[in-house]
Amino acid sequence: xxxxxxxxxxxxIERANRAPNQPANKTNKTAIxxxxxxxxxxxxxxxKTRLLRDRATFRGFETERKHIHDLLVRTVSTGESNSALxxxxxxxxxxxxxxxxxxxxxxxKSFYENTLLVYLNGLVHTDDRxxxxxxxxxxxxxxxxxxxxxxxxxxxxxxxxxxxxxxxRQTSKSVIYLLEExxxxxxxHNQTLLYNLFDVAQSAxxxxxxxGVTARMDVIELLEKRVKSRFSHRQIFLHPAEDGFQERxxxxxxxxxxxxxxxxxxxxxxxPLIPKNIIEENEELVLLxxxxxxxxxxxxxxxxxxxxxxxxxxxQNPSVSKVLQSIYDYDVxxxxxxxxxxxxxxxxxxxxxxxTCEMVxxxxxxxxxxxxxxxxxxxxxxxxxxxxxxxHHSEIYDRDPFNFEMIxxxxxxxxxxxxSMQGINRGVVLKAYEHLKALExxxxxxxxxxxxxxxxxxxLHRLLLMFGQIVQAVQHMANLPTEIAQWAQSSVA
Numbered sequence: 001x002x003x004x005x006x007x008x009x010x011x012x013i014e015r016a017n018r019a020p021n022q023p024a025n026k027t028n029k030t031a032i033x034x035x036x037x038x039x040x041x042x043x044x045x046x047x048k049t050r051l052l053r054d055r056a057t058f059r060g061f062e063t064e065r066k067h068i069h070d071l072l073v074r075t076v077s078t079g080e081s082n083s084a085l086x087x088x089x090x091x092x093x094x095x096x097x098x099x100x101x102x103x104x105x106x107x108x109k110s111f112y113e114n115t116l117l118v119y120l121n122g123l124v125h126t127d128d129r130x131x132x133x134x135x136x137x138x139x140x141x142x143x144x145x146x147x148x149x150x151x152x153x154x155x156x157x158x159x160x161x162x163x164x165x166x167x168x169r170q171t172s173k174s175v176i177y178l179l180e181e182x183x184x185x186x187x188x189h190n191q192t193l194l195y196n197l198f199d200v201a202q203s204a205x206x207x208x209x210x211x212g213v214t215a216r217m218d219v220i221e222l223l224e225k226r227v228k229s230r231f232s233h234r235q236i237f238l239h240p241a242e243d244g245f246q247e248r249x250x251x252x253x254x255x256x257x258x259x260x261x262x263x264x265x266x267x268x269x270x271x272p273l274i275p276k277n278i279i280e281e282n283e284e285l286v287l288l289x290x291x292x293x294x295x296x297x298x299x300x301x302x303x304x305x306x307x308x309x310x311x312x313x314x315x316q317n318p319s320v321s322k323v324l325q326s327i328y329d330y331d332v333x334x335x336x337x338x339x340x341x342x343x344x345x346x347x348x349x350x351x352x353x354x355x356t357c358e359m360v361x362x363x364x365x366x367x368x369x370x371x372x373x374x375x376x377x378x379x380x381x382x383x384x385x386x387x388x389x390x391x392h393h394s395e396i397y398d399r400d401p402f403n404f405e406m407i408x409x410x411x412x413x414x415x416x417x418x419x420s421m422q423g424i425n426r427g428v429v430l431k432a433y434e435h436l437k438a439l440e441x442x443x444x445x446x447x448x449x450x451x452x453x454x455x456x457x458x459x460l461h462r463l464l465l466m467f468g469q470i471v472q473a474v475q476h477m478a479n480l481p482t483e484i485a486q487w488a489q490s491s492v493a
Contacts, residue, residue, distance in 0.1 A: 039303045044348045046297045047256060051338045051345070054292035056271055058093060058100035059251065059334070060244075064236050068211070069101050075209040076114050076174045081201040083210040083231055085182065087217055088238030091335025094213045097238070098178060099287045106288075107272040116140075116175045117278070119285045122184025128193040129153045131185070135160060138282050139175065161196060164206045172206040178287070182212030186222035194223070198230035240332040248328050248337070253315045255341055256355065258304045259294050267294055310354050319357050323364035330367070340367065372465060375439065376473035381480060382432045384473070385411055385421060388488045390442065390463045391470050401445045401460040404433050420481045430457070441465055 058065060067084075074080045086094045105111045118138045125131035136156060141163060164175070177197060179185055185194055201208045216222070223231065241247075259267065279288055314320055327340065344355060344363050352359070376384070389410040393402050408429055415421040434456075436442050442461040474480060474488040 039299065040348055040350065040353050042297060042299065043258065043303075043307065044345055046258065046294075046299075047345045048342055049296075050292050050294075051255060051342050053290055055096050055099040055287070056103040056291050058096050060241070060247070061093065061097065061238055064238060065097055065101065067236055068097060069104070071209060071211070072101060072105060072176060073111075075176065075207050076111050079172075079174065079207040081203075081205075081208045082234070083198055083201045083212075084234040084236060085212045085214065085219065086236050086238070087214060087219070089240075089333065090215045091333040092238045092240050093334060094215075094238055095180065095287065098211065098213065099291075102288060103271065103274060103291065106274045106278055112275060112278055114173050116173050117178070117282060117285055118175060119178045119282070119287060120180065120185075122179070122181030126184075128188050131188075131193050132156050132160065134284060135177075138284055139163075140281070157192070157196065161200070164200050164208065165203075166206075174207040174209065177208065177210045179210065179212045182214040183216040183219045183222060185212075186219065191224050191227050195227045195230065198227060201232075202230050240334070242332055244332070245325055245328050248324060248332075249315055249321065251334065251337070252324060252341075253311060255338070256311045256314075256345075257308045258299055260301075260304055260308075264294050307354075314355060314357065314360070317357050320360050323360050326364055327367055370469060370472070372441075373469050373473045373476070375441075376465075376469070377476055379473075380432065381484060382421070382424065382429065383436055384477070384480065385414065385484060385487075386429070386432055386436060387441070387463075387465070387470050388474070388484070389414070391465075391467050391488070394463050395467065399463070401462050403460050404430060404457040407433065414487055418481075418483055420483065437461065 064086075068086070071082045071084060075082055086097070088094050102117070106115075116139055118135050120131050120134060125134055132153060133156070136159075139160075141160070185191070188194075197208070197210050200206070201210050212219075220228065220231075220233070220235070274288055274291075279285065327337070331337070340363060343366075344359060347359055348355070376387070379387075386407055389407045390402065393406060393410060394400070408426070411421075411429065415424065437444075441464055443464055445460045445462050471488055474485050477485075
Protein backbone atom coordinates (compact mmCIF):
# COMPACT_ATOMS: atom_id res chain seq x y z
CA UNK A 1 0.00 0.00 0.00
CA UNK A 2 2.85 2.33 0.81
CA UNK A 3 4.56 1.79 -2.54
CA UNK A 4 1.19 2.28 -4.29
CA UNK A 5 0.84 5.62 -2.47
CA UNK A 6 4.29 6.69 -3.68
CA UNK A 7 3.36 5.74 -7.25
CA UNK A 8 0.05 7.59 -7.11
CA UNK A 9 1.77 10.61 -5.56
CA UNK A 10 4.42 10.78 -8.28
CA UNK A 11 1.81 10.46 -11.03
CA UNK A 12 -0.19 13.25 -9.44
CA ILE A 13 2.93 15.45 -9.38
CA GLU A 14 3.49 14.73 -13.06
CA ARG A 15 -0.09 15.73 -13.89
CA ALA A 16 0.19 18.88 -11.74
CA ASN A 17 3.46 19.98 -13.34
CA ARG A 18 2.28 19.22 -16.91
CA ALA A 19 1.00 22.19 -18.85
CA PRO A 20 -2.81 22.20 -19.26
CA ASN A 21 -2.57 21.89 -23.07
CA GLN A 22 0.04 19.11 -23.01
CA PRO A 23 -1.24 15.54 -23.56
CA ALA A 24 -0.32 12.96 -20.98
CA ASN A 25 1.53 10.58 -23.31
CA LYS A 26 3.47 13.16 -25.32
CA THR A 27 7.15 13.85 -24.84
CA ASN A 28 8.48 17.20 -23.70
CA LYS A 29 9.51 18.02 -27.26
CA THR A 30 5.89 18.73 -28.16
CA ALA A 31 5.64 21.24 -25.27
CA ILE A 32 8.54 23.49 -26.26
CA UNK A 33 6.19 26.36 -27.11
CA UNK A 34 3.13 26.07 -24.84
CA UNK A 35 0.54 28.76 -24.45
CA UNK A 36 1.79 31.87 -22.56
CA UNK A 37 -0.76 31.33 -19.80
CA UNK A 38 0.59 27.85 -19.03
CA UNK A 39 4.16 29.21 -19.01
CA UNK A 40 3.20 31.82 -16.42
CA UNK A 41 1.41 29.27 -14.24
CA UNK A 42 4.33 26.85 -14.52
CA UNK A 43 6.82 29.63 -13.71
CA UNK A 44 4.86 30.63 -10.62
CA UNK A 45 4.64 27.02 -9.48
CA UNK A 46 8.35 26.41 -10.13
CA UNK A 47 9.59 29.45 -8.20
CA LYS A 48 7.25 28.78 -5.26
CA THR A 49 8.40 25.16 -5.15
CA ARG A 50 12.05 26.25 -5.10
CA LEU A 51 11.40 28.83 -2.40
CA LEU A 52 9.58 26.37 -0.14
CA ARG A 53 11.16 22.97 -0.86
CA ASP A 54 14.78 23.58 -1.89
CA ARG A 55 16.20 22.42 1.43
CA ALA A 56 19.20 20.64 -0.10
CA THR A 57 20.83 23.85 -1.36
CA PHE A 58 22.70 25.72 1.35
CA ARG A 59 24.44 29.07 1.00
CA GLY A 60 27.08 30.56 3.28
CA PHE A 61 28.38 29.27 6.62
CA GLU A 62 30.99 27.07 4.88
CA THR A 63 33.01 26.58 8.09
CA GLU A 64 29.98 25.54 10.15
CA ARG A 65 28.72 23.22 7.42
CA LYS A 66 32.11 21.55 7.09
CA HIS A 67 32.14 21.05 10.86
CA ILE A 68 28.82 19.13 10.79
CA HIS A 69 29.90 17.27 7.65
CA ASP A 70 33.14 16.09 9.26
CA LEU A 71 31.35 15.02 12.45
CA LEU A 72 28.99 12.74 10.53
CA VAL A 73 31.76 11.34 8.32
CA ARG A 74 33.98 10.53 11.31
CA THR A 75 31.09 8.85 13.09
CA VAL A 76 30.47 6.51 10.15
CA SER A 77 34.00 5.95 8.84
CA THR A 78 35.99 5.66 12.08
CA GLY A 79 33.27 4.77 14.59
CA GLU A 80 33.84 7.97 16.56
CA SER A 81 30.95 9.02 18.80
CA ASN A 82 30.12 12.73 18.89
CA SER A 83 27.55 15.21 20.16
CA ALA A 84 26.96 18.79 19.07
CA LEU A 85 24.44 21.62 19.23
CA UNK A 86 23.50 23.76 16.24
CA UNK A 87 22.28 27.15 17.45
CA UNK A 88 20.90 30.20 15.66
CA UNK A 89 17.81 32.36 15.32
CA UNK A 90 14.77 31.00 13.53
CA UNK A 91 15.02 31.06 9.76
CA UNK A 92 18.82 31.31 9.59
CA UNK A 93 19.21 27.86 8.01
CA UNK A 94 19.98 25.33 10.77
CA UNK A 95 17.68 22.61 9.44
CA UNK A 96 18.65 23.43 5.84
CA UNK A 97 22.31 22.98 6.75
CA UNK A 98 21.61 19.52 8.19
CA UNK A 99 19.45 18.54 5.21
CA UNK A 100 22.08 19.65 2.69
CA UNK A 101 24.80 17.65 4.47
CA UNK A 102 22.61 14.52 4.56
CA UNK A 103 21.62 15.00 0.90
CA UNK A 104 25.34 15.06 0.05
CA UNK A 105 26.37 12.05 2.16
CA UNK A 106 23.45 9.63 1.75
CA UNK A 107 24.03 8.96 -1.99
CA UNK A 108 27.48 7.61 -0.98
CA LYS A 109 27.04 3.86 -0.67
CA SER A 110 29.57 3.39 2.13
CA PHE A 111 27.74 6.03 4.19
CA TYR A 112 24.07 4.99 3.95
CA GLU A 113 24.78 1.26 4.23
CA ASN A 114 26.50 1.81 7.58
CA THR A 115 24.18 4.45 9.02
CA LEU A 116 20.85 4.57 10.82
CA LEU A 117 19.13 7.95 10.91
CA VAL A 118 16.77 8.84 13.77
CA TYR A 119 14.84 12.11 13.58
CA LEU A 120 13.03 13.51 16.62
CA ASN A 121 11.16 16.79 16.97
CA GLY A 122 10.41 18.35 20.35
CA LEU A 123 7.08 19.66 19.06
CA VAL A 124 5.95 16.13 18.12
CA HIS A 125 7.65 13.94 20.70
CA THR A 126 6.46 15.76 23.79
CA ASP A 127 7.73 13.23 26.34
CA ASP A 128 10.41 10.55 26.56
CA ARG A 129 7.90 7.73 26.12
CA UNK A 130 6.84 8.97 22.67
CA UNK A 131 10.44 9.74 21.72
CA UNK A 132 11.61 6.27 22.74
CA UNK A 133 8.83 4.58 20.79
CA UNK A 134 9.80 6.61 17.72
CA UNK A 135 13.47 5.69 18.15
CA UNK A 136 12.56 2.00 18.36
CA UNK A 137 10.55 2.21 15.13
CA UNK A 138 13.13 4.25 13.21
CA UNK A 139 15.95 1.91 14.24
CA UNK A 140 13.75 -0.99 13.06
CA UNK A 141 13.99 -2.77 16.39
CA UNK A 142 10.28 -3.58 16.67
CA UNK A 143 10.79 -7.19 15.51
CA UNK A 144 13.63 -7.76 17.96
CA UNK A 145 11.71 -6.15 20.81
CA UNK A 146 9.20 -9.01 20.60
CA UNK A 147 6.15 -6.89 21.36
CA UNK A 148 7.76 -4.68 23.98
CA UNK A 149 7.32 -1.51 21.94
CA UNK A 150 4.07 -1.05 23.81
CA UNK A 151 5.59 -2.09 27.15
CA UNK A 152 6.75 0.14 29.94
CA UNK A 153 9.15 3.01 29.37
CA UNK A 154 11.81 1.34 31.53
CA UNK A 155 11.67 -1.91 29.52
CA UNK A 156 11.92 -0.13 26.19
CA UNK A 157 14.77 2.06 27.39
CA UNK A 158 16.65 -0.92 28.82
CA UNK A 159 16.29 -2.85 25.57
CA UNK A 160 17.45 0.11 23.48
CA UNK A 161 20.49 0.67 25.68
CA UNK A 162 21.34 -3.04 25.54
CA UNK A 163 21.22 -2.90 21.75
CA UNK A 164 23.50 0.13 21.65
CA UNK A 165 25.93 -1.09 24.30
CA UNK A 166 26.25 -4.56 22.78
CA UNK A 167 27.72 -3.08 19.60
CA UNK A 168 31.29 -2.05 18.87
CA ARG A 169 33.02 0.42 16.58
CA GLN A 170 34.16 -2.20 14.08
CA THR A 171 30.93 -4.10 13.31
CA SER A 172 28.01 -1.91 14.43
CA LYS A 173 26.14 0.53 12.25
CA SER A 174 26.49 4.16 13.25
CA VAL A 175 23.36 5.79 14.66
CA ILE A 176 22.81 9.51 14.00
CA TYR A 177 20.22 11.19 16.21
CA LEU A 178 18.84 14.51 14.95
CA LEU A 179 16.93 16.37 17.67
CA GLU A 180 14.93 19.31 16.33
CA GLU A 181 13.71 21.86 18.92
CA UNK A 182 16.31 20.49 21.31
CA UNK A 183 15.33 22.90 24.10
CA UNK A 184 11.91 21.20 24.40
CA UNK A 185 13.60 17.88 25.19
CA UNK A 186 15.26 19.61 28.14
CA UNK A 187 11.79 20.06 29.68
CA UNK A 188 11.16 16.29 29.80
CA HIS A 189 11.03 14.63 33.20
CA ASN A 190 14.55 14.10 34.59
CA GLN A 191 15.96 14.50 31.06
CA THR A 192 16.22 10.70 30.96
CA LEU A 193 16.45 10.42 27.17
CA LEU A 194 19.14 13.11 26.82
CA TYR A 195 21.14 11.60 29.68
CA ASN A 196 21.23 8.14 28.11
CA LEU A 197 21.96 9.39 24.58
CA PHE A 198 24.88 11.53 25.75
CA ASP A 199 26.08 8.73 28.01
CA VAL A 200 26.21 6.27 25.09
CA ALA A 201 27.88 8.90 22.88
CA GLN A 202 30.56 9.44 25.53
CA SER A 203 31.31 5.76 26.11
CA ALA A 204 33.24 3.44 23.80
CA UNK A 205 30.26 1.46 22.56
CA UNK A 206 28.26 1.55 19.35
CA UNK A 207 29.15 4.71 17.36
CA UNK A 208 26.51 7.37 18.04
CA UNK A 209 26.24 11.00 16.93
CA UNK A 210 23.72 13.28 18.64
CA UNK A 211 23.03 16.64 16.97
CA GLY A 212 20.59 19.05 18.57
CA VAL A 213 19.02 21.99 16.74
CA THR A 214 17.57 24.89 18.69
CA ALA A 215 16.97 28.64 18.57
CA ARG A 216 17.67 29.11 22.29
CA MET A 217 21.18 30.40 22.87
CA ASP A 218 21.06 29.54 26.59
CA VAL A 219 20.06 25.92 26.06
CA ILE A 220 23.17 24.64 27.90
CA GLU A 221 21.83 26.20 31.08
CA LEU A 222 18.66 24.09 30.75
CA LEU A 223 20.61 20.84 31.03
CA GLU A 224 20.86 19.10 34.39
CA LYS A 225 24.31 18.76 35.88
CA ARG A 226 24.59 15.03 35.17
CA VAL A 227 23.50 15.60 31.54
CA LYS A 228 25.76 18.59 31.05
CA SER A 229 28.79 16.60 32.23
CA ARG A 230 28.21 14.01 29.47
CA PHE A 231 27.75 16.56 26.69
CA SER A 232 30.80 17.39 24.58
CA HIS A 233 30.00 21.16 24.80
CA ARG A 234 30.52 21.43 21.05
CA GLN A 235 28.32 24.36 20.03
CA ILE A 236 28.06 25.58 16.45
CA PHE A 237 26.50 29.04 16.04
CA LEU A 238 24.88 30.37 12.88
CA HIS A 239 24.93 34.18 12.95
CA PRO A 240 23.78 35.76 9.65
CA ALA A 241 26.13 38.43 8.32
CA GLU A 242 24.83 41.99 8.60
CA ASP A 243 27.01 43.39 5.80
CA GLY A 244 26.16 40.97 3.01
CA PHE A 245 23.72 42.98 0.94
CA GLN A 246 25.46 42.08 -2.33
CA GLU A 247 24.92 38.41 -1.49
CA ARG A 248 21.25 39.23 -0.83
CA UNK A 249 20.96 40.80 -4.31
CA UNK A 250 22.58 37.72 -5.80
CA UNK A 251 20.19 35.50 -3.83
CA UNK A 252 17.21 37.53 -5.09
CA UNK A 253 18.34 36.91 -8.67
CA UNK A 254 19.11 33.21 -8.16
CA UNK A 255 15.77 32.42 -6.54
CA UNK A 256 13.69 34.16 -9.20
CA UNK A 257 15.53 33.04 -12.33
CA UNK A 258 14.52 30.00 -14.36
CA UNK A 259 17.15 27.29 -14.95
CA UNK A 260 18.74 26.72 -18.33
CA UNK A 261 19.77 23.25 -19.48
CA UNK A 262 23.29 23.97 -18.23
CA UNK A 263 21.92 24.95 -14.82
CA UNK A 264 19.89 21.74 -14.56
CA UNK A 265 22.90 19.63 -15.54
CA UNK A 266 25.02 21.40 -12.92
CA UNK A 267 22.29 20.84 -10.32
CA UNK A 268 22.27 17.11 -11.11
CA UNK A 269 26.03 16.99 -10.52
CA UNK A 270 25.91 18.79 -7.17
CA UNK A 271 22.69 17.14 -5.93
CA PRO A 272 22.86 13.37 -6.55
CA LEU A 273 19.69 11.39 -5.96
CA ILE A 274 19.09 9.99 -2.49
CA PRO A 275 18.32 6.23 -2.45
CA LYS A 276 14.55 5.78 -2.29
CA ASN A 277 14.70 2.99 0.26
CA ILE A 278 16.09 5.42 2.86
CA ILE A 279 13.07 7.70 2.53
CA GLU A 280 10.55 4.87 2.24
CA GLU A 281 11.84 2.89 5.22
CA ASN A 282 11.77 5.84 7.64
CA GLU A 283 8.43 7.63 7.47
CA GLU A 284 9.41 10.07 10.23
CA LEU A 285 12.49 11.40 8.43
CA VAL A 286 10.61 14.38 7.00
CA LEU A 287 13.76 16.38 6.24
CA LEU A 288 14.44 14.44 3.04
CA UNK A 289 10.88 14.18 1.74
CA UNK A 290 9.60 16.17 -1.27
CA UNK A 291 12.91 17.86 -1.97
CA UNK A 292 13.02 20.30 -4.87
CA UNK A 293 13.97 18.82 -8.25
CA UNK A 294 14.15 21.13 -11.30
CA UNK A 295 13.71 18.10 -13.60
CA UNK A 296 10.03 18.05 -12.63
CA UNK A 297 9.52 21.24 -14.68
CA UNK A 298 10.06 21.98 -18.36
CA UNK A 299 10.22 25.41 -20.01
CA UNK A 300 10.83 26.57 -23.55
CA UNK A 301 14.26 28.07 -24.15
CA UNK A 302 12.69 31.26 -25.49
CA UNK A 303 10.61 31.79 -22.33
CA UNK A 304 13.59 31.09 -20.04
CA UNK A 305 15.73 33.63 -21.88
CA UNK A 306 12.97 36.25 -21.83
CA UNK A 307 12.20 35.73 -18.11
CA UNK A 308 15.85 35.74 -17.00
CA UNK A 309 16.56 38.91 -18.96
CA UNK A 310 13.68 40.63 -17.19
CA UNK A 311 14.90 39.46 -13.74
CA UNK A 312 18.45 40.64 -14.51
CA UNK A 313 17.12 44.08 -15.45
CA UNK A 314 15.08 44.14 -12.24
CA UNK A 315 18.20 43.53 -10.13
CA GLN A 316 20.00 46.42 -11.85
CA ASN A 317 17.13 48.83 -11.10
CA PRO A 318 18.16 51.29 -8.34
CA SER A 319 14.59 51.46 -7.00
CA VAL A 320 14.50 47.69 -6.52
CA SER A 321 17.92 47.75 -4.82
CA LYS A 322 16.69 50.47 -2.47
CA VAL A 323 13.65 48.38 -1.44
CA LEU A 324 15.75 45.24 -0.95
CA GLN A 325 18.29 47.23 1.07
CA SER A 326 15.51 48.50 3.33
CA ILE A 327 14.19 44.95 3.85
CA TYR A 328 17.73 43.71 4.52
CA ASP A 329 18.22 46.43 7.14
CA TYR A 330 15.13 45.15 8.94
CA ASP A 331 15.91 41.44 8.75
CA VAL A 332 19.02 39.63 7.45
CA UNK A 333 17.55 36.12 7.77
CA UNK A 334 17.13 34.21 4.51
CA UNK A 335 14.06 32.24 5.66
CA UNK A 336 11.84 35.29 6.11
CA UNK A 337 13.16 36.77 2.84
CA UNK A 338 12.03 33.63 0.99
CA UNK A 339 8.52 34.00 2.39
CA UNK A 340 8.44 37.61 1.15
CA UNK A 341 9.36 36.40 -2.33
CA UNK A 342 6.49 33.90 -2.16
CA UNK A 343 4.14 36.86 -1.70
CA UNK A 344 5.76 38.54 -4.69
CA UNK A 345 5.44 35.48 -6.94
CA UNK A 346 1.79 35.03 -5.95
CA UNK A 347 1.01 38.22 -7.87
CA UNK A 348 1.89 36.59 -11.20
CA UNK A 349 -1.08 35.85 -13.46
CA UNK A 350 -2.30 36.50 -16.98
CA UNK A 351 -2.71 40.22 -16.30
CA UNK A 352 0.71 40.46 -14.57
CA UNK A 353 2.99 38.11 -16.53
CA UNK A 354 6.22 39.56 -15.11
CA UNK A 355 7.63 40.85 -11.83
CA THR A 356 7.88 44.64 -12.10
CA CYS A 357 9.57 47.35 -10.10
CA GLU A 358 6.17 48.57 -8.91
CA MET A 359 5.36 45.12 -7.48
CA VAL A 360 8.64 45.09 -5.54
CA UNK A 361 8.01 48.61 -4.23
CA UNK A 362 4.50 47.63 -3.11
CA UNK A 363 5.98 44.61 -1.33
CA UNK A 364 8.40 46.93 0.47
CA UNK A 365 5.57 49.22 1.57
CA UNK A 366 3.57 46.29 2.91
CA UNK A 367 6.64 44.96 4.72
CA UNK A 368 7.36 48.28 6.43
CA UNK A 369 3.69 48.99 7.16
CA UNK A 370 2.80 49.25 10.84
CA UNK A 371 -0.15 47.07 11.80
CA UNK A 372 -1.14 49.40 14.61
CA UNK A 373 -1.19 52.38 12.25
CA UNK A 374 -3.49 50.40 9.95
CA UNK A 375 -5.70 49.60 12.96
CA UNK A 376 -5.93 53.29 13.89
CA UNK A 377 -7.15 54.05 10.38
CA UNK A 378 -10.46 52.37 11.22
CA UNK A 379 -11.20 54.41 14.34
CA UNK A 380 -13.79 57.16 14.58
CA UNK A 381 -12.89 60.86 14.83
CA UNK A 382 -13.85 60.83 18.52
CA UNK A 383 -11.54 57.89 19.28
CA UNK A 384 -8.71 59.61 17.41
CA UNK A 385 -9.30 62.74 19.50
CA UNK A 386 -9.01 60.70 22.70
CA UNK A 387 -5.73 59.18 21.48
CA UNK A 388 -4.40 62.66 20.68
CA UNK A 389 -5.41 63.80 24.18
CA UNK A 390 -3.56 60.79 25.63
CA UNK A 391 -0.54 61.65 23.49
CA HIS A 392 -0.43 65.22 24.81
CA HIS A 393 -0.92 64.01 28.39
CA SER A 394 1.92 61.48 28.04
CA GLU A 395 4.22 64.12 26.56
CA ILE A 396 3.57 66.55 29.43
CA TYR A 397 3.84 64.03 32.27
CA ASP A 398 6.53 61.77 30.77
CA ARG A 399 4.20 58.83 30.05
CA ASP A 400 2.65 58.77 33.52
CA PRO A 401 -0.60 56.76 33.73
CA PHE A 402 -3.94 58.51 33.26
CA ASN A 403 -7.64 57.87 33.83
CA PHE A 404 -10.76 58.75 31.89
CA GLU A 405 -11.43 61.98 33.79
CA MET A 406 -7.99 63.37 32.91
CA ILE A 407 -8.44 62.61 29.23
CA UNK A 408 -12.01 63.93 29.22
CA UNK A 409 -10.84 67.24 30.67
CA UNK A 410 -8.18 67.61 27.99
CA UNK A 411 -10.64 66.60 25.26
CA UNK A 412 -13.29 69.07 26.45
CA UNK A 413 -10.70 71.84 26.34
CA UNK A 414 -10.16 71.09 22.65
CA UNK A 415 -13.86 70.48 21.90
CA UNK A 416 -14.89 73.88 23.30
CA UNK A 417 -12.70 75.58 20.71
CA UNK A 418 -13.64 73.15 17.94
CA UNK A 419 -16.53 73.51 15.51
CA SER A 420 -16.87 69.77 14.76
CA MET A 421 -16.52 68.09 18.18
CA GLN A 422 -18.88 70.15 20.35
CA GLY A 423 -21.92 68.76 22.15
CA ILE A 424 -20.71 65.16 22.54
CA ASN A 425 -22.34 63.38 25.46
CA ARG A 426 -20.11 62.15 28.31
CA GLY A 427 -21.48 58.61 27.98
CA VAL A 428 -20.50 58.52 24.30
CA VAL A 429 -16.95 59.61 25.14
CA LEU A 430 -16.73 56.93 27.86
CA LYS A 431 -17.89 54.29 25.37
CA ALA A 432 -15.18 55.37 22.91
CA TYR A 433 -12.62 55.22 25.74
CA GLU A 434 -13.65 51.65 26.59
CA HIS A 435 -13.41 50.69 22.93
CA LEU A 436 -9.77 51.82 22.88
CA LYS A 437 -9.23 49.64 25.94
CA ALA A 438 -10.87 46.66 24.21
CA LEU A 439 -8.51 47.14 21.25
CA GLU A 440 -5.60 47.06 23.75
CA UNK A 441 -4.37 50.47 22.63
CA UNK A 442 -4.46 51.39 26.31
CA UNK A 443 -3.96 48.94 29.17
CA UNK A 444 -4.75 49.09 32.92
CA UNK A 445 -1.76 49.68 35.16
CA UNK A 446 -1.37 46.83 37.68
CA UNK A 447 -0.26 47.33 41.25
CA UNK A 448 -1.34 50.98 41.56
CA UNK A 449 -4.14 52.07 43.84
CA UNK A 450 -7.23 52.94 41.85
CA UNK A 451 -6.22 50.94 38.78
CA UNK A 452 -8.40 47.89 39.40
CA UNK A 453 -10.94 48.92 42.06
CA UNK A 454 -13.50 51.69 42.23
CA UNK A 455 -15.30 53.42 39.40
CA UNK A 456 -14.03 52.73 35.89
CA UNK A 457 -13.68 56.47 35.19
CA UNK A 458 -10.85 56.60 37.73
CA UNK A 459 -8.98 53.42 36.76
CA LEU A 460 -5.44 54.21 35.69
CA HIS A 461 -4.29 53.26 32.20
CA ARG A 462 -1.14 53.53 30.12
CA LEU A 463 -0.82 54.27 26.40
CA LEU A 464 0.65 51.40 24.32
CA LEU A 465 1.29 53.48 21.19
CA MET A 466 4.29 55.46 20.10
CA PHE A 467 3.60 59.14 19.50
CA GLY A 468 4.78 58.80 15.90
CA GLN A 469 2.21 56.06 15.23
CA ILE A 470 -0.64 58.40 16.22
CA VAL A 471 0.72 61.22 14.05
CA GLN A 472 1.22 58.85 11.11
CA ALA A 473 -2.33 57.49 11.41
CA VAL A 474 -3.75 61.02 11.48
CA GLN A 475 -1.82 61.91 8.32
CA HIS A 476 -3.23 58.88 6.48
CA MET A 477 -6.88 59.58 7.40
CA ALA A 478 -8.28 61.52 4.44
CA ASN A 479 -11.70 62.45 5.89
CA LEU A 480 -10.48 63.67 9.26
CA PRO A 481 -11.40 67.30 10.07
CA THR A 482 -8.49 69.68 9.56
CA GLU A 483 -8.60 71.04 13.10
CA ILE A 484 -8.10 67.53 14.56
CA ALA A 485 -5.07 67.00 12.30
CA GLN A 486 -3.69 70.35 13.39
CA TRP A 487 -4.28 69.47 17.07
CA ALA A 488 -2.28 66.25 16.61
CA GLN A 489 0.60 68.16 15.01
CA SER A 490 0.54 71.03 17.52
CA SER A 491 2.94 71.40 20.37
CA VAL A 492 1.92 70.20 23.84
CA ALA A 493 -1.28 71.91 24.84
